[in-house]
Amino acid sequence: MPFYFPNRTGKPIRIPPPLLLAILYLALILIGAVVLVLPVAVTHPISFSDALFTATSAVTVTGLAVVDTGSSFTLFGQAMILILIQLGGLGLMTFAALVLSALGLPIGLRHHNFLREDLNQTSLHQLVGLVKTILAVVLFCELIGGILLLTVFVPDFGWARGTWFAVFHSVSAFNNAGFALMPDSLSRWATNPVINLTIPALLLIGGIGFSVISDLWIHRGWRHLSLHSKLMLTGSAILIVWSVTMFAILEWHNPDTLGAFANPIDKLQISWFQGLTTRTAGFNTVDIGSIHDTTALMFILLMVIGAGSTSTAGGIKVTTFIVLVLATIAFFKRHNQLHAFGRSIGLEEVMKVLALTMISMFVVMSGIFLITMSHDGDFLDLVFEVTSAFGTVGLSRGTTGELDTLGRIVIELIMFIGRVGPLTLGFFLARRVPPRISYPSSQVYLG
Amino acid sequence: MPFYFPNRTGKPIRIPPPLLLAILYLALILIGAVVLVLPVAVTHPISFSDALFTATSAVTVTGLAVVDTGSSFTLFGQAMILILIQLGGLGLMTFAALVLSALGLPIGLRHHNFLREDLNQTSLHQLVGLVKTILAVVLFCELIGGILLLTVFVPDFGWARGTWFAVFHSVSAFNNAGFALMPDSLSRWATNPVINLTIPALLLIGGIGFSVISDLWIHRGWRHLSLHSKLMLTGSAILIVWSVTMFAILEWHNPDTLGAFANPIDKLQISWFQGLTTRTAGFNTVDIGSIHDTTALMFILLMVIGAGSTSTAGGIKVTTFIVLVLATIAFFKRHNQLHAFGRSIGLEEVMKVLALTMISMFVVMSGIFLITMSHDGDFLDLVFEVTSAFGTVGLSRGTTGELDTLGRIVIELIMFIGRVGPLTLGFFLARRVPPRISYPSSQVYLG
Ligand SMILES: [K+]
Numbered sequence: 001m002p003f004y005f006p007n008r009t010g011k012p013i014r015i016p017p018p019l020l021l022a023i024l025y026l027a028l029i030l031i032g033a034v035v036l037v038l039p040v041a042v043t044h045p046i047s048f049s050d051a052l053f054t055a056t057s058a059v060t061v062t063g064l065a066v067v068d069t070g071s072s073f074t075l076f077g078q079a080m081i082l083i084l085i086q087l088g089g090l091g092l093m094t095f096a097a098l099v100l101s102a103l104g105l106p107i108g109l110r111h112h113n114f115l116r117e118d119l120n121q122t123s124l125h126q127l128v129g130l131v132k133t134i135l136a137v138v139l140f141c142e143l144i145g146g147i148l149l150l151t152v153f154v155p156d157f158g159w160a161r162g163t164w165f166a167v168f169h170s171v172s173a174f175n176n177a178g179f180a181l182m183p184d185s186l187s188r189w190a191t192n193p194v195i196n197l198t199i200p201a202l203l204l205i206g207g208i209g210f211s212v213i214s215d216l217w218i219h220r221g222w223r224h225l226s227l228h229s230k231l232m233l234t235g236s237a238i239l240i241v242w243s244v245t246m247f248a249i250l251e252w253h254n255p256d257t258l259g260a261f262a263n264p265i266d267k268l269q270i271s272w273f274q275g276l277t278t279r280t281a282g283f284n285t286v287d288i289g290s291i292h293d294t295t296a297l298m299f300i301l302l303m304v305i306g307a308g309s310t311s312t313a314g315g316i317k318v319t320t321f322i323v324l325v326l327a328t329i330a331f332f333k334r335h336n337q338l339h340a341f342g343r344s345i346g347l348e349e350v351m352k353v354l355a356l357t358m359i360s361m362f363v364v365m366s367g368i369f370l371i372t373m374s375h376d377g378d379f380l381d382l383v384f385e386v387t388s389a390f391g392t393v394g395l396s397r398g399t400t401g402e403l404d405t406l407g408r409i410v411i412e413l414i415m416f417i418g419r420v421g422p423l424t425l426g427f428f429l430a431r432r433v434p435p436r437i438s439y440p441s442s443q444v445y446l447g
Numbered sequence: 448m449p450f451y452f453p454n455r456t457g458k459p460i461r462i463p464p465p466l467l468l469a470i471l472y473l474a475l476i477l478i479g480a481v482v483l484v485l486p487v488a489v490t491h492p493i494s495f496s497d498a499l500f501t502a503t504s505a506v507t508v509t510g511l512a513v514v515d516t517g518s519s520f521t522l523f524g525q526a527m528i529l530i531l532i533q534l535g536g537l538g539l540m541t542f543a544a545l546v547l548s549a550l551g552l553p554i555g556l557r558h559h560n561f562l563r564e565d566l567n568q569t570s571l572h573q574l575v576g577l578v579k580t581i582l583a584v585v586l587f588c589e590l591i592g593g594i595l596l597l598t599v600f601v602p603d604f605g606w607a608r609g610t611w612f613a614v615f616h617s618v619s620a621f622n623n624a625g626f627a628l629m630p631d632s633l634s635r636w637a638t639n640p641v642i643n644l645t646i647p648a649l650l651l652i653g654g655i656g657f658s659v660i661s662d663l664w665i666h667r668g669w670r671h672l673s674l675h676s677k678l679m680l681t682g683s684a685i686l687i688v689w690s691v692t693m694f695a696i697l698e699w700h701n702p703d704t705l706g707a708f709a710n711p712i713d714k715l716q717i718s719w720f721q722g723l724t725t726r727t728a729g730f731n732t733v734d735i736g737s738i739h740d741t742t743a744l745m746f747i748l749l750m751v752i753g754a755g756s757t758s759t760a761g762g763i764k765v766t767t768f769i770v771l772v773l774a775t776i777a778f779f780k781r782h783n784q785l786h787a788f789g790r791s792i793g794l795e796e797v798m799k800v801l802a803l804t805m806i807s808m809f810v811v812m813s814g815i816f817l818i819t820m821s822h823d824g825d826f827l828d829l830v831f832e833v834t835s836a837f838g839t840v841g842l843s844r845g846t847t848g849e850l851d852t853l854g855r856i857v858i859e860l861i862m863f864i865g866r867v868g869p870l871t872l873g874f875f876l877a878r879r880v881p882p883r884i885s886y887p888s889s890q891v892y893l894g
């Protein structure tokens with residue numbers, strides 16, 4: 001299902017969609033870098049390397065930063081970053097919805113099967129319709145989020161700066177970008193209830209995936225939801241309860257994080273925020289460099305898992321993680337197939353999950369491997385930074401600022417792979433072909 | 448297929464084999480610990496905790512140590528450790544062969560199907576026959592190894608001590624135990640060709656698996672080998688070439704390891720030895736604490752992979768790793784099944800591999816998680832130590848000596864799980880039952 005573009009001779013040029021997506025993202029990053037290095041964008045001169053890193057981080061909605069967004073960039077520069085985030089997040093959701101519809105899953109349009117099987121039959125008109133629908137949902141959520149955030153930022157900064165803060169953080173949160181205008185992210189509002197409700201709400205909606213949102217919109221009840229939506233909602237709920245509880249338990253007495261707050265309600269608010277934002281959004285209200293090693297390890301796991309397919313989130317995705325767990329449970333129950341909510345999940349899916357997980361592990365391991373070759377920092381911090389880039393999360397324990405050129409290139413590549421990779425794989429999944437040759441089966445001992 | 452033991456009332460008591468195995472290993476460890484703490488076994492008093500750790504490490508053929516084997520234990524103590532190693536390794540191979548024969552794979556006996564389907568029908572006579580065959584192979588290899596090692600140790604230590612060194616290291620090497628009588632393992636003989644040939648040969652034969660050895664013995668050629676043997680031999684060869692080459696490249700100029708040797712032949716000998724021993728045996732001829740972080744990361748991967756099923760080695764096993772890689776390749780080739788050497792590997796196998804890998808990851812992650820809670824050492828060293836325990840490898844970067852009580856218990860548990868766990872899982876695999884209910888199939892988006 002390649003896209004066709006007419007060339008000068010009139011013959012169409014075939015471009016496979018994943019390649020098109022990669023080219024578009026790359027072009028966006030390069031244009032962004034060129035704009036961000038301009039004197040009009042910055043308060044003090046930055047290197048092209050800094051600008052390239054910032055643009056990559058913005059387009060891939062990661063949020064890792066080598067220069068402070070709030071102080072190094074002018075209003076124009078910040079607006080540029082916000083546009084890159086919005087295009088990155090939107091492009092992602094649109095492309096994911098296209099792939100998803102090709103897989104035959106509902107994407108929330110009335111005639112949602114029209115894209116099925118062959119994207120080539122998709123007219124520009126229909127494509128525009130899909131993008132319009134997604135855009136409407138996105139802008140509506142960002143608008144509501146922005147209005148709620150006004151009540152926090154306007155009293156603190158006045159109308160002009162307060163409005164800009166509200167817009168910036170609403171868009172950044174919905175796209176799970178994690179970019180913030182203060183050097184310590186949202187730590188200043190760690191115990192502010194509006195921040196603790198609005199930001200998590202935005203990133204949850206942005207991170208659960210467009211397919212789940214449209215499924216909920218159409219069916220308005222649990223019973224008729226697709227298996228994908230049920231798994232996403234249950235899995236996310238369990239992960240949230242687990243991460244919030246564990247964060248509270250592990251950090252309760254840490255004087256550099258929760259221990260600094262006397263009120264248990266404050267501690268719980270911060271645990272709630274950090275438990276929710278860690279899987280993909282990348283905001284923080286406590287210093288990530290001060291969390292306990294055990295907590296950092298839990299964060300690494302959460303960042304690898306990520307959030308939902310067809311969302312603005314990264315990672316191997318919640319559904320992939322669930323299938324991994326279900327396969328393990330099925331193994332112990334001695335079942336030959338997986339099932340959940342009265343539906344079975346084919347063994348082909350298990351193979352896809354295994355391949356996806358292996359590729360992810362390979363990317364993360366290769367990244368760590370390459371960076372350790374030239375960088376001699378703390379290993380935990382390094383693993384944290386690489387998984388943060390892979391999950392396009394953006395939380396940092398400080399390693400990103402210290403990286404040499406090779407390290408920066410590796411992190412940029414991993415952010416790019418973490419963003420474009422899963423979509424490319426999703427595209428592969430959508431057009432699997434049966435094998436031509438059948439071999440006699442054989443058994444291998446594995447234990 | 449439980450074993451039956453008559454009790455006082457004459458009714459048989461059913462004990463599932465994995466439970467029996469766990470009980471036997473536990474009993475062996477406890478008896479070992481009680482003996483090793485006796486004054487006759489030690490040159491200076493050690494705590495029961497030290498003795499328990501040593502016994503666990505010996506029975507699970509790991510090789511991690513909290514006291515120096517050569518100087519802390521008397522000849523009697525060292526002999527006890529050697530007996531624990533031999534019983535641990537032998538018990539392992541026997542049980543694995545039993546499970547394997549229940550799976551219908553060849554185990555090198557003339558009537559190899561006699562154990563199939565139901566171990567309950569196995570007579571004591573047949574069991575003794577199997578153990579005898581394995582014992583003969585083991586003792587033969589250890590004898591040859593010991594004689595070759597005499598040529599190194601007798602000139603260095605005289606006949607009495609030299610002979611004991613030859614016996615100890617031959618048995619330790621064949622069982623992939625990694626226990627050595629010098630505090631710096633075999634570093635003193637880093638460039639000795641006999642050591643560099645004999646020890647790797649012993650640990651390769653002990654680590655490739657009894658099933659592969661008997662398969663080679665019966666068929667004496669590549670063509671008719673089972674898929675399992677072909678995968679094991681090819682996979683091991685690739686892993687050896689890769690690990691030896693990478694070690695040489697990464698450490699060539701490290702002044703604390705290969706850089707200390709001027710002669711390229713010496714450097715290559717050490718790379719050869721270290722590349723071979725790391726996956727499971729746990730001997731070393733350079734200081735493991737001085738290797739580069741990148742090399743340590745490679746070692747962690749090798750230790751998780753381990754060597755062969757039905758061998759004295761630990762880890763997820765080479766075949767498991769190969770299936771992981773094949774599944775990933777099949778995914779990219781858009782195949783619905785895996786194949787190698789003209790045979791297909793069923794998707795049920797892929798599910799088993801996934802479950803096995805997940806459980807392994809879970810054990811390793813939990814171990815790291817628990818130890819970080821009370822131990823504040825270097826994270827890389829900690830991960831190294833936990834994977835070394837899980838793969839029953841025994842290489843150390845020094846963390847084991849610094850562990851508190853919780854840390855020691857965790858490492859002991861992981862060594863035990865790393866040893867008994869895969870066999871228990873293998874037993875599960877051997878008696879998988881088909882599911883009773885069939886559910887309608889459904890698709891989940893994973894990308
Ligand atoms: K992010």
Ligand SMILES: [K+]
Pocket residue numbers: 508509510623624625727728729839840841
């Ligand atoms: K070992």
